[in-house]
Structure formats: structure tokens, C-alpha cells
Amino acid sequence: MLGSEIGPDSTAEKNMKTPKTIFEARSIVKDFPGQRVLNEVDFDIREGEIHALVGENGAGKSTLIKIFAGIYRPDRGKIFLNGKTVEFSNAWKSQQAGLSFIHQELNIIPHLSVAENIFLGRKKPRNLLRLVTLKKMLAAAKHIPDAISLDVDFRTPISMLTVIQQWKVVINRALAANPRIIFMDEPTASLTYDEVKELFRSIQHLRERGTAIVYVSHRMNEIFEIADRVTVLKDGVKVETASVKDTDMKRLFQMMLGRNLEEIFPEKELPREEVVLQLDRLVTKKFGKEINLTLHKGEILGLTGVVGSGRTELGRSIFGADQKLKGDVYVFGKKVNIQSPQDAISQSIAFVPEERHREGLVLPMSIIHNVTLASFQKFRRWAKFPVFDQKREETHVTKLLGSIDIRSNDLNSAATFLSGGNQQKCVLGKWLTREARIFIFDEPTRGIDIGSRVAIYKLIVELAKQGSGIILISSDLSEILGLSHRILIMDRGEIKHDIPSGQAELATIMKLCLDFNRPDESDESMPKTSAQKEDQ
Amino acid sequence: MKYIIAKYGTIITFIVMVLFFMVFLPPFRSQMNLVNILGQTAILGLFSIALTCPLKVGDIDFSIGATASLCGIAAAMLLLKGIDIHWAIGISLAIGIVIGIFNGVLVGYLNFDSFICTIGTSLLIFGIAMGLTRGQNIFLGSEISDKFGLLGSSNVRGIPIRFLLMTLFAIPIWLFHAYTETGRGIEAIAGNATAARLYGINVNFIKMLSFVLSGLCASAAGVVITSSIMSARAADNLQYILGAMAACFIGASTMRIRQFHIGGTILGVFFTVVATNGFIILMVPSYVTKIVTGTILLIAILLSIVATKFIEK
Secondary structure (H helix, E strand, O other): OOOOOOOOOHHHHHHOOOOOEEEEEEEEEEEEOOEEEEEEEEEEEEOOOEEEEEOOOOOOHHHHHHHHOOOOOOOEEEEEEOOEEEOOOOHHHHHHOOEEEEOOOOOOOOOOEHHHHHOOOOOOOEOOOOOEOHHHHHHHHOOOOOOOOOOOOOOOEHHHOOHHHHHHHHHHHHHHOOOOEEEEEOOOOOOOHHHHHHHHHHHHHHHHHOOEEEEEOOOHHHHHHHOOEEEEEEOOEEEEEEEHHHOOHHHHHHHHHOOOHHHHOOOOOOOOOOEEEEEEEEEEOOOOOEEEEEEEOOOEEEEEOOOOOOHHHHHHHHHOOOOEEEEEEEEOOEEEOOOOHHHHHHOOEEEEOOOHHHHHOOOOOEHHHHHOOOOHHHHEEEOOEEEEOHHHHHHHHHHHHHHOOOOOOOOOOEHHHOOHHHHHHHHHHHHHHHOOOEEEEEOOOOOOOHHHHHHHHHHHHHHHHOOOEEEEEOOOHHHHHHHOOEEEEEEOOEEEEEEEHHHOOHHHHHHHHHOOOOOOOOOOOOOHHHHHHHOO | OHHHHHHHHHHHHHHHHHHHHHHHOHHHHOHHHHHHHHHHHHHHHHHHHHHHHHHHOOOOOOOHHHHHHHHHHHHHHHHHOOOOHHHHHHHHHHHHHHHHHHHHHHHHHOOOOHHHHHHHHHHHHHHHHHHHHOOOOEEOOHHHHHHHHHHHHOEEOOEEHHHHHHHHHHHHHHHHHHHEHHHHHHHHHHHHHHHHHHOOOOHHHHHHHHHHHHHHHHHHHHHHHHHHHOEEOOOOOHHHHHHHHHHHHHHHOOOOOOOOOHHHHHHHHHHHHHHHHHHHHOOOOHHHHHHHHHHHHHHHHHHHHHHHHHHHO
16 A cells, blocks of 8 residues: 555656655545445545545545535545645635536537637636637637647537547547546447547646546456556455556455455356347347347346447347337247337336436335335226235235345335345345346446445346346446356447456456457457556 | 324314314304304315325326306206206216326326326316306206206215215325225325336326326315206316315324325315315404415425424434
8 A cells, every 4th residue: 555645656667756746635524414425534546646436336536526626515534625724615615726527418518619618617718898709719719728738619519529629629628627546437438449538648638737537437458548646445444556567457456445356246047048039130129230139048148338339229129128120029939029028027028227316216105015016906996806915915015035045124215225136136135026037237236336236246146047037238347248148248238259258357348348450250359458567 | 202293283283273263263163054064064175085096106187167157057958958966976086087088198197297187188178167167157046956966965864965976086196095905005105206116016007097086076066066056167176175285285284194094084174174164264354265275285285294294303
């Protein structure tokens, strides 16, 4: 572990001067009702460094960032800026102190012009009549010191720009305030491989300018490519701040998850011959490309690709939640017509949606009612009359949830009160109650603590063992690798690669996911990024 | 403790209010007045049930006032034409159902925003009612009043018939909401329509059904109004809609917080009727009653917010 004040490391060579700590947070504690989200976290930033902040969902990254941004106030702990105590009681103070934040959603207003977006939330230039004009803004927007060059007309609506161009606009917006530190939250989540490279060039440009960058990311390879130091958070506690040179990917994973990768994924059995689901030239509405796919009994099919590659759309189209344009779907060899989730459910297809809160659960409804939501008929008091036998309902749910280890003393309380992991188990419980045979999981473990994740993995593998077919959509590659029998990589609505998981390696998959400018047969070539890492 | 206040606060307040009137207002506890109160809950009750149904699925129906008016007019006109009382009432209720289907298709299937949509249909229906009556009052003569008038003004064993009629709507709808599969679907839609759809619940149909129930109850309210005053005229019945709104929100801060339910709504109805009745006995001028109703509505909304906060802590 490195101390925070002394640091004769690599950045010194590049910066020509000893990097000094410009920002320091000591013993930050933040409590939310019922839980401590940050516990005695120390964090420091040196001049001109790129500092990666990593950790699982719920590890406290965003809470920490929000404290720095003045959105939350810490319950305890101190923040120093250039050695002096500062208090960020609101967002304005944080901005005044030279901190700048770029969130994943970019906070842009799509129909406004580039120039107007640059002056969003800031003092706008005015003309003689004290009126804000586009002309003045255009002039001012072009004269931001050290701005990243941007080859677009500043009058175009920002929504017309590509994502990377939007990022550059937002970075320039941040630069206009002349910040010392820029915090970037998951900047690469929706970028392609080339765009990531381009963003990295911009980040390098910022470093040369002397701006420190705090880089929050899930993508391990990026951290090794760009960051100088990395801080790992786990369950609200800082595990370590390490120089990137002194660590490797495996160790970083271990620190993040708190256990070895091998302990997380259960043993799985081989899939069987029988085909449970087959898509024949299915065309989703959004992409208009043909998709063929075969899912066997007992098979876990990992489906991955960058955000926007069409994974979720494919899952939703199979389930009837999104419209299909054409193509045939065969369930257990029989051609079926699925127009709505209702149809899919009656074909024993289950869908565990990406956004648990928005789509997976009816949060204000009780746990019992949630679990039986897809299987009303099972709990009828009289076969022909749609009235519930609430006693039977309760017995069933109690037994089921007990078997998948949900600890809640009151099953009549609203589902809101469950933890993220238990909520996801509750969603699963719905489909177990329904006795579905084909499961489509969309990011099943997003935002879930490691304990529940392991439990959900176990359930998924168990379902496969019992003969269900499973499509696992995920951007968590360790999950894809650890669970799948076969891995499909999607890109712009098409399945580009089909890899048996035995032959796959994390780095290869990552490369394939990101890089779609390469021809299809490039599986063997070792990606450059990981090669660089390995020779250290 | 907080939990109890949040859940049962409105019930406790109601009981305290009733006790206060009982002790300090002798005219309030007279049998005649109590029967009167029961009678007064009928129309407001029907309106409130009508409003609760769409509120349960996250929609609102402003057209209930105009629907009631049109159905009341229809009943009166049919009776004047010499049509049998059962048929007259039946046709009026059917008109309510048709209006409900109309609203329901717009909101449930065509995704119209219910707020704007029902204001629109309200105006439309009001216009039709105006046209039918040429803006005049339709008076029902004594030749019909015997049978039809009983509905709105007579008692069975001391209990007003219109009150019984209201319970005839309230209880089945309550059972429907609480115990049937569709009722469970409504609960799911109220909590999260997107999720409900993904679990195979027919959101469109259930939304439409809620508007049908709403139209049906509103038309019943209209018939009761016509029979109790033995006349009908085009009106938007805004005061009833506002009163019903207050009742629904009082209901939504009772027992099951932030959820509309028939039981709570009925409590809300009694709450507003008793409060108004008490104030009238206190000889407070009528404009004060309006102020009181408005205040009750605002307090009811406030209560449901405060109660939610309490529960969440």
C-alpha cells in the first residue's frame, strides 16, 4: 500500500515535477438509513494523475463522488484542498473549488445547440443589452482555454452528434470552469472501441494540461491502459490504493469481490441435445437485422456486447415485450407466435429484466403478491372462479422463498423493503412459481452484493441442471465467462461471434465486444491492451 | 407509534370529530340528523367510488360529474316518455357504461393522458346534456314520483334507500378489488404498470374496466340525484368531483398508505359529510363550508404525503 503524501512513482517522470497531493479526503463516513455506505474512507488525488476508482455496484463509489460534488454531506470526515480544510455544503462550492463532474448520462439537453449546452448551468455571455444571444455564446464557446479540438458546428443540436463528440463537448464544458480535478463516471459504458481510444486521447490531453482525472469504471483493461493509480472500494470500505504498475487484473478482481473468481461460479453440467428455443431469422424492430439462435436444454447461453449492441432488445423481443418485425420462434420444436409477454409466459418463457425497480417488481406491493404475480391460476380457491386462496398463496411463497434463502420476517410487507439481492431473488421466485422452462436474464446481478450474486449464480446453474434453457445477457464478462456454456457476442443488432466458453478468455472476449471494425475471423489475435499489461 | 399515527390517523381524527359533535352539538346526535347523514353519503359515496376505480390504476376521471348529469337527464326523459322505471334506470346505467368504455378505450388502449382526456370527454358529455335539455330543468311530475322518488328520498327501517344503493356498489367493487385476480392485477398496475405488463397482466383491458366501473357508478349517482330532487339539468357537478377527490385522498392516507381503496374512500366520504353537517349545524355560513371542503381536500393530500414519510422512516 502506498502512503498518500510520499509518492516517487511513474507520473513524476511525465510531469517533470514531484506530484503533490492536491486533494485529500480523510475518514469519510456516510450513513444512509439502516446502513453505512462509506466507512472511514480515505482518498487522495495528486496533481495531474489519472486515478481510477473501482468497486462493485453498491461499493460506495457514487456516494463518495456525490460527497465530493457537494450533493451529499459526509457524516464524518474531512476534505482538504491543497492542505486546507474545505466543506462542500452544496454543488456550487464544490465547483468553485475547482472540481468538475461528468456523469454517465452527460447531463446534456438534446435539442439545444452545442454552444448552449456548453453554457448550461453557468454564467452566460451577454450582449450590450444584457441579453443572452447565441452569437455571443458561439464566440465564447470557441475560446475555452486548452479545449479539446472539436470539429463540429456549434449551432447543431447536441443530439445530432455522436456519443464521443458529445463527450468532448461535455469535457470542454467542464474545462470552461478551469477545473483542477475532473471526475468521470463510467465514461466508456456506451462507447465503441475506437471511441474509447479517442476518449483516452482526450484524457491524456487533460493530464498534460495538469488536470487530475478521477476515472470510475468497471472495465479492468481500461484501468491498466490509462490510470496511474487505482483505489478499490468494497462494501463502503477502501480496500487499497495501489499504483497500477504494481498490480494486475486478477488481484484487482480479488480486491473488488473479496474472494477468488473460482469460488464464485458453481460447477455446471453439460447441456443436452434437445433444443428448447430456436429463433429463425428473427428481426427486431430497432435494428432490422436477422438473428438465428438455438438454445438447448440445460444450456446457459451468454449474450454480451457493448451497451447498445442489441442484447437487451433481442431478449425483450423473444419475450414479446418489444415488437418483432418478422422471423419464426420455435419453443420445444413447436412454432409459436409470441406477440406479448402474456403469450411468452404461456409458452413457459421467463424474463428477468435489466431494471429491477422499474420493470422487475411492483415495489409497493407485498412480497407474496409479487411472487404470485405471474401465476394467478395456481392459487385459485375454486377452479372456475378467479378468486384467490390466500392461505395457499402464503404457504407456497413462504416455502419457496425459504428454499432460495430470502430472509424476511414479514412476507406481507412491501417489496421495497428487501435488499437488492433479495429483490432479484423475489423476481426469480415469480418465475419459479410459474415453472418456466426458458429463462432470459438481463443483467441479473447488476447492483447486487457479492453474497446474493453467488446465490443467484447457483440458482441459474441449478435451473440449467434441471433442464431449463437459459439466455444470460450481461456486460459483466466474468459472469459471462463463469456461467456460460456458449458465448454470443452481439454488435449493432447482429450476433457476430459464437464461442464455446472453454476456449474463451476474458481479454479475448473483451476485445471482441469492443472492436467491431475487425473482420469476424480475428478471434485468435491477442488484443494489444492485455499484451501490454502482461509484460509488466 | 409513528406507524400507528400514519395508518390510523384519519380514523382517529374521524372518531374524535364524531364524538365532539355528539357531545357538544345536541342536534347532531338526533336520530333524524344521523339518518340524514347516511343519506347524504350516498351521492358523494357513489361519486367517490367512481373516482377511486381509475385512481387505483393511476388514472383520473373528471367526466364523472357530466356523466352523472347526462344519465340523470336520460332517466328523467325516459320516465317522462312513459317508459318503465326499471328500463329507464337500466338504460341510464348502460349510458354510463358506454361512456366508461369510451374513456377506457382512449386511456387504456390509445394511451391518452387521462387527465386531459376526461376533461375533454367531460365537456363533450356536458354539451350533449345541454343539447338534450336545451339548458332547461326537466321536472318530474307527481305521476312518476311515487316509485322513482322513493329511490332518492325514502327509508327502509330507518335507513335511506340511496345509502343502501351506495353500499350495493361499494361492497361488490371492494370485494372485486380485494380478492379477485383482476383486483390483484389492478394492485400491480397501481404499483408498477411496466412490471405488471411484463408479468402478463392485461394492463390495457384492466384500465378500460376501471373506467367502465367509474362510468357505471357515476351514472348511478346521476340517477340518485334525479330521484332525490325529482328534476334533472345539465351540470358538471364539479362540487361533487372535488368532494370525491377529498374523500379518495383521505382514503389514501388511511390503513394502506398512498393506495386508493374503497374502504378508505368510504371513510373519506363519511369524514367530509360529517364535517360539513357539523358545520351547518354550527350555523356557519355556506361559504365557510366551501372553504372547509377545500381545506379538507388539501389536508387529505398533505396527510397522504406525511403518512408516506412516516412509513418510509
